[in-house]
Amino acid sequence: xxxxxxxxxxxxxxxxxxxxxxxxxxxxxxxxxxxxxxxxxxxxxxxxxxxxxxxxxxxxxxxxxxxxxxxxxxxxxxxxxxxxxxxxxxxxxxxxxxxxxxxxxxxxxxxxxxxxxxxxxxxxxxxxxxxxxxxxxxxxxxxxxxxxxxxxxxxxxxxxxxxxxxxxxxxxxxxxxxxxxxxxxxxxxxxxxxxxxxxxxxxxxxxxxxxxxxxxxxxx
Ligand code: AP5
Numbered sequence: 001x002x003x004x005x006x007x008x009x010x011x012x013x014x015x016x017x018x019x020x021x022x023x024x025x026x027x028x029x030x031x032x033x034x035x036x037x038x039x040x041x042x043x044x045x046x047x048x049x050x051x052x053x054x055x056x057x058x059x060x061x062x063x064x065x066x067x068x069x070x071x072x073x074x075x076x077x078x079x080x081x082x083x084x085x086x087x088x089x090x091x092x093x094x095x096x097x098x099x100x101x102x103x104x105x106x107x108x109x110x111x112x113x114x115x116x117x118x119x120x121x122x123x124x125x126x127x128x129x130x131x132x133x134x135x136x137x138x139x140x141x142x143x144x145x146x147x148x149x150x151x152x153x154x155x156x157x158x159x160x161x162x163x164x165x166x167x168x169x170x171x172x173x174x175x176x177x178x179x180x181x182x183x184x185x186x187x188x189x190x191x192x193x194x195x196x197x198x199x200x201x202x203x204x205x206x207x208x209x210x211x212x213x214x215x216x217x218x219x220x
Contacts, residue, residue: 003082005109009113012171018204021139028083029083032085034067058170060173091182114198118200131162132160134159135156196215
């Protein structure tokens with residue numbers, strides 16, 4: 001099987017998780033979300049979860065050493081042999097270099113670096129109105145993707161939660177970390193001819209359609 005190793009890049013709230021879940025659902029590839037993994041560690045009270053907690057609560061990036069170890073271990077497991085989407089990683093130059101070392105040509109390399117482009121002004125509304133299902137992880141929005149019953153997931157009837165870092169003050173800090181630490185990573189992939197860009201400032205189904213088109217097109 002040809003390797004499919006996609007990374008999803010974009011600001012907090014750009015829709016990476018929404019699109020990655022959908023693509024993984026229709027294609028069967030593995031969806032690896034570093035934010036979800038960290039939240040899982042936190043809820044289980046692991047050492048990594050405790051170490052990450054303060055950074056996440058303040059909207060700062062968790063240190064590279066912790067992130068690289070967690071991701072490299074995850075994509076080395078048998079279920080990640082052929083096809084995966086990395087959602088939320090890499091977010092720094094150091095993480096991008098470490099990913100290249102872990103997924104070199106013999107492992108099929110990175111095949112797509114997809115950037116979800118959304119103007120800054122839309123991001124705050126998207127994040128502060130987001131609700132996530134505590135049971136199945138489905139992503140909703142009070143305005144843009146409401147559930148039929150308040151605070152109950154349409155997919156599994158689980159209770160919806162409002163992420164603690166989705167308040168305006170922490171969102172500003174997350175956007176600032178994105179601008180200073182993650183935006184430079186886009187050029188790293190542009191220079192390597194792996195970059196493709198999706199207009200993510202349109203309805204989710206239209207974004208998904210564009211995503212399919214850019215991923216099928218020859219990248220670079
Ligand atoms: P993480 O959980 O990865 O958060 P994030 O990058 O800030 O991304 P989000 O999950 O907020 O947004 P998204 O792009 O997935 O948008 P979504 O689809 O949900 O990371 C959390 C924290 O963990 C970080 O702050 C950091 O501390 C740490 N961390 C994680 N990875 C790290 C790393 N590599 N290095 C260091 N630290 C790391 O959509 C958002 C909302 O918009 C939803 O409500 C959705 O319904 C709605 N929406 C989606 N698409 C559309 C659309 N097209 N139109 C209208 N609304 C839409």
